[in-house]
Amino acid sequence: MFDLKHYMNQKSQIVNDALANILQNNQQGETIDVAMQYSLMAGGKRIRPVLCLAAAETVGGNPSDALTAACAMEMIHTYSLIHDDLPAMDNDELRRGKPTCHIAFDEATAVLTGDALLTLAFEVIASEPINNSTRAADWLQVTRIIAVAAGSRGMIQGQMLDMAAEGRRLNLAELETMHNLKTGALIEASLHCGALLAGANKAQLASLKSYARNIGLAFQVADDILNVEGNPKMMGKAVGTDRAKQKSTYPALLGLDDSRQFARKLTRRALQALQTFDSKAEPLRALANYIIERKR
Amino acid sequence: MFDLKHYMNQKSQIVNDALANILQNNQQGETIDVAMQYSLMAGGKRIRPVLCLAAAETVGGNPSDALTAACAMEMIHTYSLIHDDLPAMDNDELRRGKPTCHIAFDEATAVLTGDALLTLAFEVIASEPINNSTRAADWLQVTRIIAVAAGSRGMIQGQMLDMAAEGRRLNLAELETMHNLKTGALIEASLHCGALLAGANKAQLASLKSYARNIGLAFQVADDILNVEGNPKMMGKAVGTDRAKQKSTYPALLGLDDSRQFARKLTRRALQALQTFDSKAEPLRALANYIIERKR
Numbered sequence: 001m002f003d004l005k006h007y008m009n010q011k012s013q014i015v016n017d018a019l020a021n022i023l024q025n026n027q028q029g030e031t032i033d034v035a036m037q038y039s040l041m042a043g044g045k046r047i048r049p050v051l052c053l054a055a056a057e058t059v060g061g062n063p064s065d066a067l068t069a070a071c072a073m074e075m076i077h078t079y080s081l082i083h084d085d086l087p088a089m090d091n092d093e094l095r096r097g098k099p100t101c102h103i104a105f106d107e108a109t110a111v112l113t114g115d116a117l118l119t120l121a122f123e124v125i126a127s128e129p130i131n132n133s134t135r136a137a138d139w140l141q142v143t144r145i146i147a148v149a150a151g152s153r154g155m156i157q158g159q160m161l162d163m164a165a166e167g168r169r170l171n172l173a174e175l176e177t178m179h180n181l182k183t184g185a186l187i188e189a190s191l192h193c194g195a196l197l198a199g200a201n202k203a204q205l206a207s208l209k210s211y212a213r214n215i216g217l218a219f220q221v222a223d224d225i226l227n228v229e230g231n232p233k234m235m236g237k238a239v240g241t242d243r244a245k246q247k248s249t250y251p252a253l254l255g256l257d258d259s260r261q262f263a264r265k266l267t268r269r270a271l272q273a274l275q276t277f278d279s280k281a282e283p284l285r286a287l288a289n290y291i292i293e294r295k296r
Numbered sequence: 297m298f299d300l301k302h303y304m305n306q307k308s309q310i311v312n313d314a315l316a317n318i319l320q321n322n323q324q325g326e327t328i329d330v331a332m333q334y335s336l337m338a339g340g341k342r343i344r345p346v347l348c349l350a351a352a353e354t355v356g357g358n359p360s361d362a363l364t365a366a367c368a369m370e371m372i373h374t375y376s377l378i379h380d381d382l383p384a385m386d387n388d389e390l391r392r393g394k395p396t397c398h399i400a401f402d403e404a405t406a407v408l409t410g411d412a413l414l415t416l417a418f419e420v421i422a423s424e425p426i427n428n429s430t431r432a433a434d435w436l437q438v439t440r441i442i443a444v445a446a447g448s449r450g451m452i453q454g455q456m457l458d459m460a461a462e463g464r465r466l467n468l469a470e471l472e473t474m475h476n477l478k479t480g481a482l483i484e485a486s487l488h489c490g491a492l493l494a495g496a497n498k499a500q501l502a503s504l505k506s507y508a509r510n511i512g513l514a515f516q517v518a519d520d521i522l523n524v525e526g527n528p529k530m531m532g533k534a535v536g537t538d539r540a541k542q543k544s545t546y547p548a549l550l551g552l553d554d555s556r557q558f559a560r561k562l563t564r565r566a567l568q569a570l571q572t573f574d575s576k577a578e579p580l581r582a583l584a585n586y587i588i589e590r591k592r
Contacts, residue, residue, distance in 0.1 A: 032448045032456050083411060088403035107384035108459050111407060115379065115414065116448035122418045123443035126436050136432035140422050143439060147419035152328045152412035160328050163404050 004286035008050055011063075015049040016041070018071050022124055035105050035113040036120075040078050042096040043236075045294075047219075047287075048073040048187060052194035054283040055208055058274075061198020068128055069142050069193040072121040076150050077186060079117040082110050084159060097236030121146070142193045149189035158182025170248035176217065183223075184216030207273050214270035215288050221263040222292045224249035228256065234295050263292040300582035304346055307359075311345040312337070314367050318420055331401050331409040332416070336374050338392040339532075341590075343515075343583075344369040344483060348490035350579040351504055354570075357494020364424055365438050365489040368417040372446050373482060375413035378406050380455060393532030417442070438489045445485035454478025466544035472513065480512030503569050510566035511584050517559040518588045520545040524552060530591050559588040 019040055027033035049070030053063040085092040085100040086107065093103050102110035125146070128139050148154060158181030165178065191212040195205055226235060227242045228251050242249045250259040270288040274281045315336055323329035345366035349359040381388040381396040382403065389399050398406035421442070424435050444450060454477030461474065487508040491501055522531060523538045524547050538545045546555040566584040570577045 026448065028449060028453070030448075030453060030456065031460075032453055036448065079411075083407055086404075086407060088407060108382075109456070111379055111382060111384060112448075112452050112455060114411070115375075116452045118411065118414060119443050119447040119452070123440060123447055126439035126443060128436075136436050140424075140432050140436055140439075143422035143436075144419060147415050147422060151415040151419055152322065152326075152332065152408075153324060156408050156412045156415070157324070157326060157328055159408060160326065160405070164327075 002282040002286050004283070004290055007283050007286070008046075008290075011050045011053050012046040014053070014063075014067065015046050015070055015074060018067050019074060022071055022075075022120070026120060026123075031105070031109065032112060032116055035101060035109050036116055038098075038104060039082055039095075039101045039113060040075060040117060042098050044074065044078065044096055046074060047291075048077050048190040051187060051212075051284070051287065052190040054287065055191040055194030055200075056198035058208070058277055058281045058284055059195050059198050059200040059204045060280060061195075061200075063194075063198075066194040066197045068124050069146075069197055070190070072125050072142075072146060073186060073190045073193070075117045075121040075124075076146065076155075079114040079121075080150075080155060080159070080186075082114040082117070086110060089159070089163065092237070092241075094237050118150070138197060141196065145189050145192055145196070149185040154181055154185035155183075158185065165248050167246055168248075169252075172253055175248050175250070175253065179217055179220040180213070183220050184213060187216040187219065188212035203276070207276060210273035211270045211284060211288070214266045214273065215291055218263045218266035218270065218288070219291045221250045221259055221266065222294065224251055225256065225259055225263070226295070227251075231295065260292075267292050298578040298582050300579070300586055303579050303582070304342075304586075307346045307349050308342040310349070310359075310363065311342050311366055311370060314363050315370060318367055318371075318416070322416060322419075327401070327405065328408060328412055331397060331405050332412055334394075334400060335378055335391075335397045335409060336371060336413060338394055340370070340374065340392055342370060343587075344373050344486040347483060347508075347580070347583065348486040350583065351487040351490030351496075352494035354504070354573055354577045354580055355491045355494050355496040355500045356576060357491075357496075359490075359494075362490040362493045364420050365442075365493055366486070368421050368438075368442060369482060369486045369489070371413045371417040371420075372442065372451075375410040375417070376446075376451060376455070376482075378410040378413070382406060385455070385459060388533070388537075390533050414446070434493060438493065441485050441488055441492070445481040450477055450481035450485075451479075454481065461544050463542055464544075465548075468549055471544050471546070471549065475513055475516040476509070479516050480509060483512040483515065484508035499572070503572060506569035507566045507580060507584070510562045510569065511587055514559045514562035514566065514584070515587045517546045517555055517562065518590065520547055521552065521555055521559070522591070523547075527591065556588075563588050 023037055052066050052070035052073055056063045056066040081095060082101045084090050085095055086102055092100055101113055125139055125143050158178055161178040162182055188209055191208045195208050227239050230239045232239050267288050271285055274284055319333055348362050348366035348369055352359045352362040378397045380386050381391055382398055388396055397409055421435055421439050454474055457474040458478055484505055487504045491504050523535055526535045528535050563584050567581055570580055
């Protein structure tokens with residue numbers, strides 16, 4: 001029986017060590033360094049970097065080849081949380097069990113800390129030691145994949161749609177588009193980059209992208225469900241906030257039962273996408289189940 | 297006699313066409329696209345991209361080799377202006393003669409538009425067609441140079457220092473450090489990347505970096521002077537704002553006359569750094585003079 005908890009602890013530790021090392025090399029003892037450390041090392045679940053490393057393993061590669069890309073994904077995820085939490089956006093005061101960046105520091109620092117983490121993500125990717133032409137081209141491609149996923153045709157447009165949706169009810173198709181962009185794009189990029197850096201072939205990449213799209217949406221459906229019935233202490237953030245803000249969510253559109261069923265359907269599809277892989281895909285299979293069973 | 301006005305018009309046109317083309321390829325008809333277009337095509341002076349192209353010419357290269365890097369510099373400069381103008385930072389309502397992004401749209405859109413331009417800058421760099429290993433490695437190096445210059449050890453730290461300086465008087469050394477980071481780093485990166493992509497050797501790069509550091513600071517001294525005695529109509533933004541905000545500036549520390557003299561000294565040093573170059577450096581020489589003589 002595959003032990004996901006052990007696997008995630010182990011991989012998170014590797015990612016946390018690598019992130020701490022990146023911050024250490026970058027820091028100059030300034031306030032911006034303190035704020036970057038505060039938000040990046042606040043104990044997130046590290047799902048994107050773990051997916052990135054697991055994708056590398058799944059296609060038979062060495063996860064250490066993808067570690068820098070995994071760290072970049074977490075930096076970009078954290079930057080997006082810092083900016084989304086700003087008063088002008090979601091105006092959240094609690095994140096990962098701690099005051100949000102603009103509460104702990106101030107709004108200007110929070111804007112700049114997000115900017116700095118986004119920029120640092122690209123810096124570490126571009127600082128990979130290049131031994132041969134293939135590697136340079138690969139890391140350039142990783143840069144492009146991440147930029148497309150995080151940019152105005154991906155994550156940023158998802159946040160724009162999320163902001164525009166406040167106070168009005170989206171239909172299911174609109175809700176799915178919003179989540180695919182806001183959360184799905186970066187999750188897909190995490191798996192894509194991990195597999196690419198481990199030398200995946202085209203068929204493997206296509207399977208992993210299908211897996212990514214399904215767990216990406218399942219992840220969001222589960223998030224919506226947790227916002228209704230989760231335990232705020234375990235989650236480190238408030239619950240019931242979506243309803244209070246009249247946000248369009250799966251529970252609001254489908255009800256809780258049908259939302260759970262939809263999440264399970266997406267998980268089944270994700271597992272189907274992994275059929276051609278051998279036991280090295282066990283971490284990804286277990287992660288698909290974890291995503292809808294998690295409590296935080 | 298070298299005609300700088302003609303040169304700058306010609307190069308700005310090339311840059312504007314390339315930027316319009318980038319936005320065209322990126323846009324999907326969404327609000328974020330309108331906002332990116334609004335701020336990026338608002339008629340800036342395009343000094344950073346022109347410096348980037350001129351650096352490529354100076355070392356004997358083809359400026360078209362550096363055009364994408366030049367565009368990336370302008371996108372990053374524009375993103376930094378959008379974020380600096382936010383209410384939580386400088387709270388400016390006028391930029392390049394038009395309402396700032398958060399006034400024309402809203403604050404959330406302005407944060408995301410800045411994020412999107414920063415991300416797009418890295419995307420276009422990483423999307424350069426790679427014909428051989430050297431090129432891939434070069435573009436990866438350009439990515440790194442830009443990220444370092446724009447990040448928390450460069451431009452972002454400059455803005456942090458600028459924010460922290462409000463209401464207290466900096467000394468000359470602190471003021472210089474702030475400007476070297478806030479403005480100088482990206483100007484230096486513009487020249488560095490342009491020359492690198494044109495195949496510059498180490499001695500050429502060192503000369504151009506020395507030029508960059510001197511005109512970068514001269515540019516800022518001139519900006520401070522313009523904020524005192526400039527014509528708001530020509531500049532497209534308010535004047536007297538530094539004094540109203542009790543910002544530390546060269547005129548405040550040195551007086552207007554000594555500030556002008558300091559700018560001239562920096563310009564002389566910049567010209568000295570170009571001594572080893574032939575007539576292909578005429579644009580850079582003319583630009584050094586323009587920077588302290590400009591009226592906007």
